[in-house]
Every structure is written in C-alpha cells, then in structure tokens.
Amino acid sequence: MSQEIFTGRLRGHKVVVEGEDAVKLWNYGYYGEFRDGVLELSPPEALYLIFRGKLIVYDGSEKLGFTSLLLRFLKIDPKIWIKYLIYSDLRKRGYVVKPGFGGVSFRVYSRGAEIGKEPAKYLVYGLTEGKPIEIAELSKMIEEARSARKNLILAIVDRQGEVTYYDVTCIRL
Numbered sequence: 001m002s003q004e005i006f007t008g009r010l011r012g013h014k015v016v017v018e019g020e021d022a023v024k025l026w027n028y029g030y031y032g033e034f035r036d037g038v039l040e041l042s043p044p045e046a047l048y049l050i051f052r053g054k055l056i057v058y059d060g061s062e063k064l065g066f067t068s069l070l071l072r073f074l075k076i077d078p079k080i081w082i083k084y085l086i087y088s089d090l091r092k093r094g095y096v097v098k099p100g101f102g103g104v105s106f107r108v109y110s111r112g113a114e115i116g117k118e119p120a121k122y123l124v125y126g127l128t129e130g131k132p133i134e135i136a137e138l139s140k141m142i143e144e145a146r147s148a149r150k151n152l153i154l155a156i157v158d159r160q161g162e163v164t165y166y167d168v169t170c171i172r173l
Contacts, residue, residue, distance in 0.1 A: 003053065008041060010059040013076045015046035030096045030115045042099045043073040043080055044087035079126070086126045086155045089163040100124070104144070105155070123150045129158040142170045
C-alpha cells in the first residue's frame with residue numbers, strides 16, 4: 001500500500017489544500033480549518049506534514065522543502081520554530097492540535113475527542129527555557145484559560161528542542 005501524499009500551495013502565511021486532498025487530509029487527522037471551501041493549514045501544521053512526508057507545498061511552480069518553508073515562515077513569525085517543536089511533540093503524543101488565539105500557542109483536544117462536537121480541553125502556551133515571563137503575564141494566561149473553561153499548560157522548550165509540559169492551576173488562599 002502506497003503512502004498518500006497531499007498537495008498544498010503557499011498563500012500568504014498559510015498553506016491551502018483544495019479539492020479531494022483537502023477532505024482526505026481533514027479526515028486523516030483533523031488537520032487545518034475549512035474556510036471558503038479550502039483547507040487552511042497553519043504554519044506548524046504544514047511544517048509537520050512536510051517533515052512526515054505527507055505534504056508537498058508549492059509557491060507558484062516552486063516546490064518548497066521543509067527548510068525553505070521554515071525560513072519563509074520565520075520572516076512572518078520569529079517563534080515558529082518553538083511552535084513547530086511543541087506542535088510536533090503534541091501530535092506524536094496522539095493529540096489533535098489547533099492554532100490558538102491571542103497569546104495562546106495552541107488549543108489541544110483530549111485523545112479520542114470528536115473534533116467539532118467536543119471543545120478543546122487545554123490551552124497551551126509555548127515558552128523558551130531561560131526566558132523569564134512576568135507574573136502579570138502568567139496571571140493573564142491563567143485567567144484566559146479559566147474564563148474559557150480550559151486547563152492551562154505551559155510548554156517549555158529547552159536548548160536541545162525537548163518539550164516539558166507544566167499543568168498550571170490557580171489556588172486562592
């Protein structure tokens with residue numbers, strides 16, 4: 001059995017997949033978001049799928065490899081490498097991962113969740129080891145997660161690219 005490879009096109013800061021490939025890719029692992037009849041992949045999703053050999057991306061007639069696409073995304077988002085490492089790690093652990101909102105890196109669904117019928121369970125914020133954050137920023141993250149009724153997870157990426165997760169809860173005394 002041959003491995004199915006999907007085709008996408010770079011459009012702005014996203015990769016779009018159209019037609020039958022879009023439906024198959026969504027069904028394959030709930031990748032992307034459907035907008036105006038096309039499947040839009042976020043930069044970490046597109047990079048992950050290219051790395052896994054499941055996606056080929058074109059910009060016009062130019063075929064973009066992992067490194068060339070990463071370099072293009074870095075011009076738009078200097079934190080893309082950290083986001084990619086976290087996204088990739090969560091996917092390898094069996095989670096469905098969607099882009100976040102505001103300062104949130106990702107919304108993460110429980111394993112086995114029915115996407116579209118169940119809400120995300122976690123809000124994941126990506127941080128770099130050794131880079132301090134303000135208590136006010138952490139407090140804001142906790143409040144956002146609490147108001148969205150989600151568990152807050154801090155994903156800390158170390159210098160070797162390893163990701164460690166911390167479940168954050170707020171205790172009032």
